[in-house]
Amino acid sequence: MKKLMVALFMGLILVLSACGGGGDEENADDNTTEEQEGSEESTEEGADEGSTDGGEGETVDAQAAEEVYQSSCASCHGGELGGGFGPSLQKVGADHSADEIVEIIQNGKGSMPAQEKVSEEDAQLVASWLETKK
Secondary structure, three states, rough: OOOHHHHHHHHHHHHHHOOOOOOOHHHHHHHHHHHHHHHHHHHHOOOOOOHHHOOOHHHHHHHHHHHHHHOOOHHOOOOOOOOOOOOOOOHHHOOHHOOOOOOOOOOOOOOOOOOOOOOOOOHHHHHHHHHHHO
């Protein structure tokens, strides 16, 4: 019984530490993401077809979206979108549009609080990526 209580207590500490704090790290991640988005725009401008191509531009978008997800969402929704403290997002695109996902990120829903540290651009980037998960 004592081992079970210790295990539960350690699990609770792990979940709570993953969901809070770390503001300085997130700011550093936001700066990195903004730099990557700037280089992404350069890549898209250099392409003949622009953003309608669907080739390399989407791969860069997915990478940037995954990095934002890992730094802002994975602690509750799992590193592989499988869920954890928050629900699984593996098929979220089947139930929600990108605009609905942005709304949830910015304003929260149910037990999920509004994600004030996620910029509007990053929310849109992640929402567009998650919308493809069906």
